Amino acid sequence: MANKTPGRREEGSWDLKEIQELIDLLVDREIAEFEMEKSGMRIRIRRGQGGEPVRTAARAAAGPTVPAPTAETPAPFLPPTHGTPAPAEATAEESTEGLYIVKSPIVGTFYGASAPNAPPFVKLGDTVQVGQVLCIIEAMKLMNEIESEVAGEIVRIYAENGQPVEYGQSLFAIKPSVKK
């Protein structure tokens, strides 16, 4: 790998040519996955597996990963990333990688059921369909039924019945079902 590539933008950071060389090296040596941190910038390259890009985390802090390189598309230049994206199956308890996070579109009160004595709309482990009602957020007697935008399994419920929620607050994590 060239150390003193001309056209380097900034001391210690990556440029496109360096990344291209790195990819060539990984292909030559048949290395499937590679991660490296240099001067506060982390790069992660993963190849193979049918060219499927790794699903990026829904967390705001998480950066994109590099899709498997192909002949036509050189890997993009990356901002620093945090955390290690992993395939959905390997999701750790703390991580939301590969999960669909349902957030509240309004400030209000969270209700997990349609009435005080009614069964909850969904429970942990339930499989939900697109359009299925997950909860109600109420503000000033405006009832906002939150519907799932993905099909999958409820793997986390962040809010409790009757709890006030803020705009954008996470309500559920759903592990999307694999489409075949």
Added chain:
Amino acid sequence: MPFAPTDHRLDRLIYVLVKNATVVVPGPKIASEVGVSRATVWTWIERLREAGVRIRGHARRGYQLAALPDVLAPSLIRPHVPPQQQIGRKIIHYFCVGSTNDVALELSPRDAPHGTLILAEEQTAGRGRMGRTWHSERFSGIYSSIILRPPLSPAAAPILTLMAGLAVREAVWASTGLSADIRWPNDVLLNGRKVSGILTEMRAEMDRLHTVVLGIGINVNHVRMPAELKGIASSLALEGGQRYSRLQVLLALLRELEQHYRLLIEGGSSVIVERWMARSSYAQGKHLRVRTATSEYMATSAGLDLSGALRVRRDDGQEELLVAGEVVEIK
């Protein structure tokens, strides 16, 4: 007839009977004006009778209304909706339905443009907040849902509920001369008793609002309320001491909704908040019992913020901004 929208020809038949209320209308004349067979006219007259419309006469001599029916038939409403008015430009009428809100939420934007009105003479499963029911006695009240497709973000939508309460209050004033109070966020009260309830339901994504359905119930001519609602709920007739035309109350409601909706969209929420505060004794200095999903406390109201949330000062001195919950006056 139950749970199917009223056939437009049946609607037309009601119109013909109302238009000719002072005379007996021969069956064949009705049949040709409505565009159905004489047998169908007979069937429909029977159905109207079953639904409570008092019609004299029979197939051979002709028919006449025994009393002007206070049916909210689209054909009777439409002539009074100005062409530029969006609220009520499309009307779907039911003699009987489970819940008008349920109907409204099922309709696609193509079938139900902004301003579409769903009406029922009777609801078998009228809904309130949190699974409560709305008592919907036949021909006595206005049981309606109005479909809005506003250019607002979901986060800004809750002010629509205050707008609706304000519009109902003004409509009651315009059509009956009764001066009602508004209890936060949008119950309309006469002498402290609830005569109108509003259940608003929204369908939205994070950043995109699809539909807001204003479910508006107004008790107009109920002569008595169920025992469990005594002292809590009432009707315009019970409080005003006379019967009122549901049609006139409804027409005023559509006008006021149109006007206040325009004020909101063009002028922003501050206009609605200002007017609401001017009309409600609950806005300021009212001693209240506040009930949220998880707590209950005493407090005094201290105005609305721009979103329509109620500021309260708890008796223990703590200030709160009430976004969801119920308030009851402490007397």
